[in-house]
Amino acid sequence: MxxxxxxxxxxxxxxxxxxxxxxxxxxxxxxxxxxxxxxxxxxxxxxxxxxxxxxxxxxxxxxxxxxxxxxxxxxxxxxxxxxxxxxxxxxxxxxxxxxxxxxxxxxxEIEELKKAEAFRQHFIADVSHELKTPIFAAQGFVHTLLDGAVKDKNVRMKFLKKAAKSLDGLDILVHDLLTISQMETGAIKMHSEDFDIIDLTHEVFDQFDNKADKKEIILKLAEPYDAPLLVHADSQRIYQVMLNLISNAINYTKESGLVEVAFIPDENEVTIIVKDNGRGIPAKDITRIFERFYRVEKSRSRGKGGTGLGLAIVKHILELHGTKVKVKSKVKQGSAFSFKLQRVKNV
Ligand SMILES: Nc1ncnc2c1ncn2[C@@H]1O[C@H](COP(=O)(O)OP(=O)(O)OP(=O)(O)O)[C@@H](O)[C@H]1O
Ligand SMILES: [Mg+2]
Known part of the structure; x- marks a missing residue:
């Protein structure tokens, strides 16, 4: 009342x-x-x-x-x-x-915690799933050998090689996961120095010469770039970034395709673009390709031995450099991945 x-x-x-x-x-x-x-x-x-x-x-x-x-x-x-x-x-x-x-x-805060929990659950499920594939394969070969196949010299070598290949894949996967987690916890620091990004790109091209030749893919720089182009960054990590981007460009481009790297310098920065005329990435997948284990065509990439961690590593390395990777892509026309690095003026 x-x-x-x-x-x-x-x-x-x-x-x-x-x-x-x-x-x-x-x-x-x-x-x-x-x-x-x-x-x-x-x-x-x-x-x-x-x-x-x-x-x-x-x-x-x-x-x-x-x-x-x-x-x-x-x-x-x-x-x-x-x-x-x-x-x-x-x-x-x-x-x-x-x-x-x-x-x-x-x-x-509650929503953040829920998201983190969902991410953790997904991550554990993904890791278990990815580890299971090579472990099961290697286990299968070893058990077949133990069950008697070891007596046949030809089968023995074949199965041992296959088991070794599965275990090598497992090693790469664990190594990549460790690299990402160390970058996240800050255990890996960038050691920046001045180096020529054009020179580094040529080194990466050399690594892929054979692979590109086999698929008749042309690997080239967009222009002759006669003078060195100095940037300030961790050269080993940027090598890893270029290796991942160029390897993707070759992997996801049809035979007789073109993979081109361009450099656009301005006053303080250099934009590096890795472009291909391959199969492209659908719009719905484009924001997700930097997630760990995310593949557009799940079965195909796995068949090719990819771990789905390449772009996650690229993203982390570039974030540690205070920069980020951008992507433009059109299905059946190709993709262009680009990022900026701090430029050092040639003296
Ligand atoms: N240049 C590209 N063209 C078309 N699709 C691409 C390109 N680069 C990446 N992708 C798509 O993004 C996915 C994720 O790429 P990412 O490099 O992270 O993993 P991956 O290549 O499958 O395996 P990994 O690089 O670990 O061996 C690929 O599976 C592919 O579907
Ligand atoms: Mg890749």
């Missing part, structure tokens, strides 16, 4: 009116009509004023507090919105705003 603003206003207005009229009645000159008018006026104005104050400054805010509390109690964080009003002088409004802001912050 007392938490009702109308009843409270009525009581208070009545008391004010009674007190005022009683005091006035003590003055002999004041007649009965004046006393009634005073009583009515003080009651009605008091009632209105007190009701408005109680309702808008007090009860409305308390009701909001209750509804917010109920939502928080019911873990219904989604429907809580932070009031965008400017700072209010009303202390109840302030408490309300702070409580809502606090609940919204907690809501954000």
């Amino acid at each position: 007392f938490l009702n603003p109308r009843a409270l206003a009525l009581l208070l207005a009545l008391s004010i009116s009674v007190i005022t009229t009683s005091f006035l009645s003590l003055i002999p000159e004041v007649n009965g009509v004046s006393l009634i008018i005073t009583a009515l006026l003080s009651f009605s104005s008091g009632y209105l004023l007190i009701y408005v104050i109680l309702e808008f400054l007090f009860f409305k805010e308390i009701r909001k507090l209750y509804s917010a509390l109920n939502k928080i109690r019911g873990k219904d964080y989604t429907s809580i919105e932070i009031e965008k009003e400017k700072k209010s002088l009303n202390p109840f409004k302030k408490i309300n705003q702070e409580m809502l802001a606090f609940a919204a912050r907690k809501q954000g």
